[in-house]
Amino acid sequence: MTTSLLTQLSALAGEAFKALDLDPAFGKVVVSQRRELGQFQCNGALGAAKQAKRNPREIADQIVGQLDQTGLFSELSLAGPGFINMRLNDDFLTGHLAELAEDPYFGCRQDRESRKVIIDFGGPNVAKAMHVGHLRATIIGESLRRLHDFLGNDIVSDVHFGDWGLPMGLLIKEIEKGEPDLIYFDSDFSGPYPEQSPVSVEALQILYPAASARSKSDPAFLESAREATFELQKGRAGYRALWQHMRDISIAETKEDFDLLGAFFTEWKGEADTNDHIPVMLKRLEAEGYSELSDGAVVVPVKEETDKKEMPPLILQKSDGAVMYGTTDLATIEQRVQERDPDSILYVVDARQSLHFEQVFRAAIKCKSVRPGCHLEHIGFGTVNGKDGKPLKTRDGGVVRLRSLIDDAIGEARKVILEAGMSERFDEAELDDISRKVGLAAIKYADLSNQRMSNYVFDLERFTKFEGRTGPYQMYAAVRIKSMLRRAAEQEFSDGRLIATADAERNLMLAIAGLQETVTAATEKNAPNILCDHVYNLTQEFNAFYHDCHVLGEKDIDIRASRLRLCAIALRQIELVLHMLGIDVPERM
Structure with a gap:
């Protein structure tokens, strides 16, 4: 090492x-x-x-x-x-790089102990199509998951589905309003219930907005939804069966979006998984003096003497007995600690939730829900905006669906590829594959290259260009090296010992050698943009090397062999870093 x-x-x-x-x-x-x-x-x-x-x-x-x-x-x-x-000294530099290149991880795992890290990201909801707001949570979360995996950490990635609470009660009552004779609403029937869901995922996405709107204008409907939520959480069989249908079809739908984005989850848990633990937790917190009553509600005070801002208590249970998001989040932390004993739990969630997580983390520490040394962190991020500088919306002012955003990116990438005349060498299947990879590279790199707390403007035309700080530009550099190495193999050229004869070679070697500091900084700051900066610098140095130094045309066999090896090392690192960013490189373009 x-x-x-x-x-x-x-x-x-x-x-x-x-x-x-x-x-x-x-x-x-x-x-x-x-x-x-x-x-x-x-x-x-x-x-x-x-x-x-x-x-x-x-x-x-x-x-x-x-x-x-x-x-x-x-x-x-x-x-x-x-x-x-x-x-x-050139011998020291080439020797150092040769030793680094022998390591699959370029020395990045040196002196690192494996840590158990839980990353909570994605956060879809039952009955709601994933939208542009889920883009950053998914892309940033998946990049951090890959980064920690690269470092050899033991990773648990949990999508943490929004599948509990009042929204479920609203849906149950809205479905009942339209189809009151469904067996799920017969309180005397206990099963077995049909295997087929009575509603489709498309229907749910119409039903929920309707139920939400109705609850604002019809107090009786809202009260019935609250009662349904209470009965669901207490285990009413028909409601549980209907809830399971809604959850299953919603998960199947969101998995398609996550698969498109290359996001991987080891767990598909949700708020509902805390239901049985919450009463146990509430009882403990009361017995140990951590919770107290405030206007009929059960709360945990989290204000500290050093606070210079308002810090409300964490509400665990309202006066009517209903539990809150803070309750399920605290219970989730307790369960994760009991089941996994993690060193860190990272939450990749919109920056606007910072107060909520500060309350929950303070409560977790105060109530001894985590062991000393377990690190809790909210990894916030800014918004995706339109060219008007406001959060991205559809033309009619609605929320942009994530799937349509992805489809638009792939379509724009295909258009760029066709206009550049790249498509003539590819059949339809390969063209589709390249368009998909370029489109996803465009939106991922554009997102991750920004400091995550910053807002950024979504501009597909700029993101899909094969020049500058774009995903396709980084991808194209790797494809260019692959093409060169294929031609070298066809000419039966072999690589050899690294030597340095030009500054462009030395600069590329130094860029490759900088990965260790890059990975350390990106991990400590939970900042994929640092990886983006590194791979951009690396491709810039490779392009300068490619411009200044002959490779296949080099007459000196030893220099040519050295440069071929340098190209292969650069390619391996470019692809490695792009993989950490969630970007797959095609074999040719």
Whole structure:
């Protein structure tokens, strides 16, 4: 296993500072922002000089003298008041990259212990078609799942279905209103019930808005829905059977959307799975003094003395006995801890839910629902907006369905491919496959390349371009390398030992070597945009290398063999990072 270049160089510089009786922390090395001066730089001499009351350039000169003795540098120089610029010896750089390339994970698993991580994302609801609001939760959540899987963590991904509470009661009563003679509404009948659902998923998506609207104008209907919700949660057989039908057909529908987006879940649990645990939890919290009554409701106070903002208590049970989302979320945490004993539980949910999760997490810690050391985090994100800067809507002002968004992206990708004349070499099946992969790459990269808390404008025409910071651009770089390697195989060219003869080669090697810091930063910040930046930089460096350096046309056999190997390593890393972003690369385009 190979320690990253920045870690190795920082350790060397740290030892040099230590030898001068200065803090080794001043030896931190970073990638140079001015490539003409060096590949790396260390600016610690300025801070060290201030602390030691010495001349910074004098300190920097002594550090350079010590680093020069390691034999790892082809060039060491000083700039300004004491900035140290470094350029690596080619043998050290190529040796480092060769060692990294032997590892399937490019050194990213080094010194990492496997952790058990639960990622809660997706969040679809019974009877509701997935819409644009589910796009970011799914894409970001799946990328983080793949990132943690790459690191060797034990991952549980839970879609956590919205399948309980008043919406279910509203649906039950709306269905009953239209078909009162269905066996599910006969309180004296206990089964068996039909295997076939009496309603389709399309019907549910009409029934729920109608029921919701009716509940706002008809108090009697709303009260009947509340009563139905109560009876459902208490286990009324007919309601449970009807609820199961609604849940099953809704899951089947949403699975199609998730499959299109390449999202994988190990569990398809939901709020309903907490139903039996909630009474046990409420009893414990009361017995141990964590909950209290407030205006007839059961609450857990979560306000702290240091709070500078309003922090309401977490309501667990309303005065009428109904439980809240906070109740099911707290019960879910308890169940996950009891069943899985995770090190972390991550919730990929809209940033507008931040107060809710802060309340739930505080309650979980206060009520000892989690063990000390279990990390709870809400991974929020911004909205997907239209070109008017407002949340994306259909032309008639409705919510954009996720499936139509995906179909539009695939259609736009196909249009771009046809206009570029790429389609002439492909049959219909391959053209469909390429269009699907390009379309999904376009929307995924466009979403993930933004800092996740930022809002962004959805612009398919821009996202599907094969240039700039787009998914298709990154994808095309990988396809170009695949094509080159196929031609090399046809000409029976083989790869060989890495050597460096041009700056474009060195720059590409350094870009590949930067994956370890990238993965660490993306994991610590739960930020897929850092992965996007890395793969963009990598494809930029590859394209510069491809422009400046002959590969198949290189006459020197050793140089050609080295460049072929470098291309293969670059391809493997590009595809690896794109996979973490949920992007699949076709064999050709």
